[in-house]
Every structure is written in structure tokens, then in C-alpha cells.
Amino acid sequence: MIDHTTATVGERRELISFRVNQQEYCVDIMAVREIRGWSPATSLPQSPNYMRGVINLRGAVLPIMDLSSRLGLGSAEPTVRHVIIVVKVQERMMGLLVDAVSDILSITDDLVQPTPDVACDRVRSFVRGIISLEGRMISEISLDRLLPEREALAA
């Protein structure tokens, strides 16, 4: 569990970085509600293949998105070592299946570079910007855009 109340407000932002299929991504810590281990999900029929299904989060039904599949990196093969990052997007809770959580970054916005003009539209729509830190390249994910298209239209 991450204590997000310590996140600084103002110039400096805190981000949680994690690994998805050898690449490093991050999301704003304020959106993260908790981090938990992988548990088998109940699959959802008639759903996009990046939706792994739903799990029971203390009584609430939590949809789990395979971030690797969503980003076009191929489906993950979840093991007990995989991690679910529970995030709140708008008024909804969602679990992101990732390989592992790496660390907490404290950055200022000037460290965020615009997403390079890469060919893949999907990456450009999901990635807000890229952070260069100690030789690592960490892409910041725009959570709003991760939601399935149908819902994004409805919202």
C-alpha cells in the first residue's frame, strides 16, 4: 500500500514507475489507490482482449486491464510475481496488470519531454510524455485514455 498523502502538491509531482514487458512506465501517484499481488481474474465475455477480467477487491468488482496487451506489447502471462496497480480514473477503479513496480519518482514538469513522433498511434495516445532520469526512459501514461473506447465515448 502506498501512502499517497505524502505526495507533494505544486511543482514537484510524484510518480510510481513500473515495468511492462521490459519497458518502463509510470503513473501519477495521486491516482494510485493500492498495489497488490496478482490473483486469478474471472474473465469477461464480449470484452476486448486486454481486459483480463474482474477480481474481488474487498467486495467491489474490479476490472483488470493487461497493460502490456493494451500498449500493444503482447499479452502478459501473469504469475504470482505480477502486480496489480489499483488506480482511480475519473470515478472508477481499475486494476492495471504490470510486471513489477520499480520505484517512486519525484519530478518537476520540466523533466517531462513530449512524446517523440513515433509511428505507433496507440503509444502516442496513451503516453503523455517521457521522463529521462538517470539514463532511464520512463513513459508517463495518461490513464484517462486507457479505458475501453466505448466507455471513453460515453464519458
Next chain:
Amino acid sequence: MDELEAIKVTFFQECEELLADLEGGLLAMQDGSSDGETVNAVFRAVHSIKGGAGAFGLDPLVRFAHVFETLLDGVRSGEVAAAPDLVALLLRASDVLADHVSAARGMGDVDEALSASMAAELEAWQSGGAAPAPAASAPSDDDDFDLASSVPAELDDMDFGFTPMTVVVDEAPAEADAPSGWLVVIQPKSDLYRKANESLLLIRELERLGSIETSFNDDAMPDLADMDPEASYLTFTVKLTTDKSEADVREVFEFVDGDCDLTITPLSGGEAPIAAAAMVEPEPDVEAESDSSVDIAALISAATSAPVAAPVATAPPPPVAMTPAAAAAVAAKPTAMAAPPKAPVETPGPGSSVIRVDPERIDRLIDLVSELVINQAMIAQRVAEHGIPQSSNLAIGLDELEQLTREIQDSVMAIRAQPVKSVFQRMPRLVREVASMVGKQVRLVMEGEGTEVDKTVIERLSDPITHMLRNAIDHGLEMPDERREVGKPVEGVIKLHALHRGGRIVIEVTDDGRGINRPKVQQIAVDKGLIAPDLTLTDEEIDNLIFLPGFSTADKVSDVSGRGVGMDVVRRSVQALGGRISISSRPGQGSTFTLSLPLTLAVLDGMVVEVADQTLVVPLAAIVESLRPKPEEVRALGPTGAVLAVRDSFVPLVDIGSTMGYRANAPDPTEGVVLLVESEDGSKAALVADNIQGQRQVVIKSLEANYQQVEGVAAATILGDGRVALILDVDAVINLRRREAPAPKPTEPMIAAE
């Protein structure tokens, strides 16, 4: 300004209740019970609405209520006879009053002409029926009411603004009449503390009997040097306001008998407690103790002027132990005085014992409790997995936990339970309006209004009931002439009945009309191409044709029915709630529509099945029966389709696993289990599952809260092992199947049903 708005909101809430009371009272009068209390209640309702409206300057409402009230006052005093015609007029007037209230609330308009003519009618009845305003009428024996009723006559030409005050005045006597209680002087002897007693505990005990004011006297306190820390020096005086008898008060001191000197004197009643205490007279009955009585009186005034914990200035009263006889004489009087004020307590005003709670808080509580239930089931399952014997302490403790959680769940569900009265009370008006529109005479009889259902269900009951009632009046009942011809009373009777049956609420709407015209119904269905012309149907099947989409028995579209809402829509909305609607009819004698709904939408009875390693829940309401098909019952139809022969009819087989996309190919149905289900349009299907785990009540969890609607899935739930299971949307599954492999003829399953 905001505060005023808040009060206004409360006023309108009260208006709702008052209007319901008004209508209830008038209906009771219509049924012949025009006793004083009913008429009083009716009068009071209108009067209270007028009073509140006056305070908010709602002039049109006040004007109408005033005319209404004046006539009711005449009825109340017996100047105007409560004839049936009058009651009918009053009922119509109550509808207009309700319109006025809605308009004042900013919801809807008042038909000015109707209002004016109604007011004129009321006034005409008043002047025609009796001498005007009986201000000096014989006092009612109901004190509570009398105060209110004496006001309006004098108020007639005044500003209505202060009328609400009458309510306050109304209640005031109850307070003023409160019994005073007892003055208890406790002077502990030194031994009291040595015997491990405590005067504080005694005073606390007294507090349980009523409200107390306590003071103490420390005159006996020696210098610090002389003080014995274990002795007692203080004298306590407790003014106890209660309606309990002296014996009750004495009982508190049962265990300290002899360890303290005790004086119990009655406080006089009839006036506000403080004033009463200050002016208390020495009790004349207690002749022998007149000396001490004076002291006590002095003490009382001291106690009053220097309340709680302030030292009393006067000398400590000589300890007086009353003789039993004197005590009894003293006790008798206050007890007699104490009795009457009890009555108002037993009949609290509307809403006085009701807490208004934000529904969200209750929903949260219900969520938490269902989590608790799931968690408890999870623990039970884990324990069972470890092979712990049933007789072990752990297993017994778990059983107890299970019982407790069940009880908590039931109690929490009961919080949201409300009597169906809130829906029923709107119906008399609807019936009156519809009846007058179609020119029929109708009497509505309602039963079981106290039947309780979860709020979520109540909110959705209104539409189906409204529709069933409209139908019963418009289609069910004959015209008055027609009824006379067949020897029925001209007035048709419609019965609206709510009851609990087998964990569900059942709403029945019964009319004594002509019943369903079966040949006509069947002909219409044929004409509209809904059924094959040569089909032989049972009576029951014909009755159920009216639920088919696009069906209407009305020859022409009338104002009442034919609003584009057919029984099929009603049926669908009922089924969306996990309910069923059925009809039974006897020609010439009438029809009964029966609505059966779950008591709550938070839990659902389901059949837990396994399909392709997935666990699914099928709502029990949709399941007709479950069976293991024999090879000869399964017939192939077309390249991929298959049907199941069930008692001479053929039902399409639908494999849940492949329809939901869990597996590519449907397995052999004879190796699995088949659930015969009925969909909302009445068509049947045979759903194939691998295995049935059993029947269970499951807590419904929303999938849409965090995700979105999924086709074929009604909702989700959490099973005992903590995993999420999906609840199947039976209709959607059948439709999904149809889309992929269209059934031979769209209408065929409907007819092949039986």
C-alpha cells in the same frame, strides 16, 4: 434564506404525509367510518397544510385550504352531515388541494378554473348544509384536538402567517402537564462508604427514572484537620422530574437501607417544573412533619435558584423518615397526577420517532454487510478445506458467526424496508381520475398496505401497479349499464392487495369485470400475425397473449390505455426487476393480475453452474426447470442448431459456454445439464451448462460501477471462495445466440413454448 428553504422542504415533506392522511381519512369515511377521530384527522390534515402554507405566503394554497377547512369544520361539529355525496366531493377537493401543493412546490400547475369551481362547490355545500362557522361549538372530548380546532374560526380573517403556532400550542400542554416528580434528600451516614456504596451511583440510578437536578450541602463538613476521609459529610438534594411512583424511587435505595437518611417529598404538578418547585407548598397531608416540610420547601427554592452542584445555602434539613402511612398518602396523589400525561407520549406526532437518514449511508452499510457475509463464507470455506471437525470450537464459533452475520444482514436490509403504503396511497386518486374519464363507477379496495419491501423495489412498483389498475378499469370493468344488465352492482370493485409469499412480494390487482374475452384475444393475435391461425391454445396461454409485444385489446386507442405502453412493456420492466407477472381470468367474473417481485434488489436467488471452468449464476426467477437430457430428446436442426424435446414441444438448445465465448465448440448436451429458461418475451430456451453446483442467494454487485455493461451479463457477485462470478442475463444470452445463428423463424420459439 437557505434556512427558510430548508424549512420549506420539510413542510412539503409533511404535506405529502398530510395529504396521504387526508385521503386515507376520507376513504375511511367513504367506507362508513365517520367517527370523530377520523373526521378530526381529516380536518387536522387540511388545517396543518393551510397553516404551513400561510407561513410561506403560498396564498392560492391557503385560500383553497381555507374553504376546504371551513366545510370540514362544519362536518366535524356535526353542522354538516357526512353524506356519501359530500365525501365524494371532499375526495375531489383533496385532489385539487394536492395539485395546489404540487404547484406551490413548483411541480405542475393548478387548473385555476377547476380550483375555483371546486371552492365554489365547497362553499355552496357549507352554506346549504348548515349554519356558518360553529366557533362556539360543543367542545370535543379530545383535548389535544380542541386547541387546534378552536383556532381556525377566529383566525379566518387574520393573517395566516402565525397559524403554524397552533401546532406548538397543541403540544405545549403535554409538557406543562408533566408530573413534577420527587424531591429526594440523601444524607449518607458514615457507614455508607465503608460498605462500598456510593452516593454518586444512587444519583445515577435516580437519573434513570427521569431528569434530575442535583445540589449538595457541605455545612456538615468539618475543618480539614478534623476530617475523617472515610466519613461522609455531604447532603445531596435531588430534584427528580419523573412520572414514577415513590415506590420506584425508594427501590433505588433498597441496598443502602439504614446507611443513609432519606427524605422523599413529592413535587407538585400542573405547572412548569421550575416554577412549581419554587412555589411548592408544604404538603398538607403530612401533618406530623410540618417542621421539616418548611425546611424542604426552603431547600427546594434554594435548589432551584442554585442548581446543579452549587452548595445549598440553607441548613441541612433534619433527616425525616416518613411513616409508611404518610408516605403512601403522599404517593397516591402524584401518581394519580402522573398518569394522564402518559397518553401523549404513547401517541407521538407524525415523524417524531423517525430518523431521516441519507440513503447513501444506508447503502454503504449494506455494502459493508454484504462484504462481511462474503468474508464469513470465505473463512468457512477455508476452514472446511483444512478438514477441521464440525465439533471443534473453531467450527462452532464459525457457525455462531454465520448466524450473527445473517441477523445483521437481515436487520440492515430491514432498514431500507418500507411499507408499500407510499405507493398505494397514490392509487385512489388515479382510480378516481381514470374512472371518471371512462365513465365507470369504481370502488378501490386496498389491502396489505403495511407490507414491507426494500426501498429499491418500492420505487419501481408504481409504474406496473398504475398500469395494471388502468387496465383493470378500462378493459376489465364493464360500463355501468352493462353491469346492471348482467345483474352486477353498478359500482365495480377493484382490489389492490399486497402480501408476502415465499420471500417475495406479491401484488394482486383483481377486478370483478367481464374477464378476458378469449376468442377476441386470440383473433387479435392472429390478425396481428403474432400467432399461427390454426394454433390450439389453452385458456391460460390465450390470457398470456396480452403480454406479447404489440398487442392491444382496446378496439380504439382511448385516453386511458393506448399510450404506447402495452402489457409487454410492463412485463419487461417487471422482469428487469427479477419479477414475474401473470394473469388469471374467469369470463364474466373478472381477472386477477399477479405481480411477484423479490423483496430486495440487493440479493438474488440464483443457480450456481459451471461452464467451461467458469462459475456462473443463473437467476432462479428465469429458470423453469433443470434436467439432464437423454440422447433421444436432443434433435439436430439445420447445420449447427439443435433443439430439445420437452413434453411434445421443441426448445432451442443454447450452449452458455460457446455463446459467452468461453469455448469454441458446444459440447454434447447429454453430457451436461440443461436449464429450461423463460425469457422476457415468453419464449423458452434450454441453456446447456456442464454442471450444477447448487442454489444460492447471492449479493448483487455492479459491474458498471467500475467497468461497463457486458452483453450477456446482468451483474456480478462474489462467491464463497472470494472470486467474482458473473450473473447471467438470460434474455441477452438467448438473443446473442439468435444473432449468431438465427432461429428458423423468429416467432416460432414463442409458439413452440408449449
